[in-house]
Amino acid sequence: GAVVSQHPSRVICKSGTSVKIECRSLDFQATTMFWYRQFPKKSLMLMATSNEGSKATYEQGVEKDKFLINHASLTLSTLTVTSAHPEDSSFYICSASITGGRVQETQYFGPGTRLLVL
Amino acid sequence: GENVEQHPSTLSVQEGDSAVIKCTYSDSASNYFPWYKQELGKRPQLIIDIRSNVGEKKDQRIAVTLNKTAKHFSLHITETQPEDSAVYFCAAKAIGGYNKLIFGAGTRLAVHP
Numbered sequence: 001g002a003v004v005s006q007h008p009s010r011v012i013c014k015s016g017t018s019v020k021i022e023c024r025s026l027d028f029q030a031t032t033m034f035w036y037r038q039f040p041k042k043s044l045m046l047m048a049t050s051n052e053g054s055k056a057t058y059e060q061g062v063e064k065d066k067f068l069i070n071h072a073s074l075t076l077s078t079l080t081v082t083s084a085h086p087e088d089s090s091f092y093i094c095s096a097s098i099t100g101g102r103v104q105e106t107q108y109f110g111p112g113t114r115l116l117v118l
Numbered sequence: 119g120e121n122v123e124q125h126p127s128t129l130s131v132q133e134g135d136s137a138v139i140k141c142t143y144s145d146s147a148s149n150y151f152p153w154y155k156q157e158l159g160k161r162p163q164l165i166i167d168i169r170s171n172v173g174e175k176k177d178q179r180i181a182v183t184l185n186k187t188a189k190h191f192s193l194h195i196t197e198t199q200p201e202d203s204a205v206y207f208c209a210a211k212a213i214g215g216y217n218k219l220i221f222g223a224g225t226r227l228a229v230h231p
Contacts (some may be wrong), residue, residue: 004161012122032216043207043223049216057216093161097217103149106215109161 001027004096006110008017013084014118021113023081023094029074030096034107035067038091050077084117091115120212122147124222132230137198141208141223150189150211152219153162153182157204165206166193168196 003026013019023033033050046070049057056069066088068080077096081088091114095107121144131137143151152167167174168182169193173184175211179198184191205226209219 034218041226046218046220049218051216055136075192105211105219106164106167107217107219108164109154111161 002106002108003063003096004094004108005026006094006109006113008113009111010114010116012116012118015085016083019081019084019101019115021081021092021094021115023079023096023110024094025075025098026109028096030077031074031099032097033077033094035077035079036093036095037092039111041089044093048081051094074078081115084115086117089115089117120148120210120220122208122210122220122222124208124225126225127169128226129228130228131198133198133200135198137193137195137202137227137229139193139206139208139227140190141147141192141210143187143210143220144189145210145213146186146189147213148210150217151182151184152209153193154207154209155204156207156223156224162207181228195227198227198230200231203227203229 005024006065007022035047036044047062050069050071051069058064071077091112093112094110124141149170154162155165156162166180166182181194205224207224210224212218218227
């Protein structure tokens with residue numbers, strides 16, 4: 001149980017294009033999902049908290065117009081990197097907490113999406 | 119806001135030895151502390167967690183201890199095996215809405231046969 005999927009697993013795009021990453025909770029409902037960015041050999045940096053039916057909450061320093069988040073249902077959140085540039089290249093990971101779960105703080109992670117912007 | 123520090127950044131042990139990773143947190147109101155294991159190129163996997171009303175929790179070869187007064191918690195792995203080699207992250211739940219987690223910088227554990 002508590003499986004989170006992400007799509008695509010890796011994407012290469014040209015500078016200036018937009019890329020959409022999907023995060024799905026496959027066997028549970030998730031009112032809240034989280035988006036992280038991870039640089040090589042570094043920790044998980046929280047970008048934003050995605051809430052079903054409301055606007056995402058962004059961490060300080062994260063541009064909300066650059067990283068658009070939509071949490072349209074209890075099982076799907078999307079992150080769109082708009083007008084991507086090479087410095088946006090990174091590993092993006094989502095996580096989800098089980099709505100109504102025994103330990104609601106527990107986050108289950110997706111497999112990540114490796115983005116390379118040329 | 120919450121800040122989590124993790125030590126050491128790298129740890130090398132011989133197979134069968136024990137490994138200990140330590141974390142400190144800044145917000146005394148934090149009440150949930152998970153540990154994640156991340157293998158190269160893979161997703162972080164929850165291996166154990168502890169709440170602030172418990173001082174110690176054990177699951178087979180893995181244990182976590184929490185000292186609320188000192189605001190630190192530790193991961194203990196006994197009888198290490200090569201498959202324990204990975205990066206381990208501690209985290210603390212930030213106070214406020216949405217159960218946000220703040221992660222430590224990670225510890226790269228290498229278990230040598």
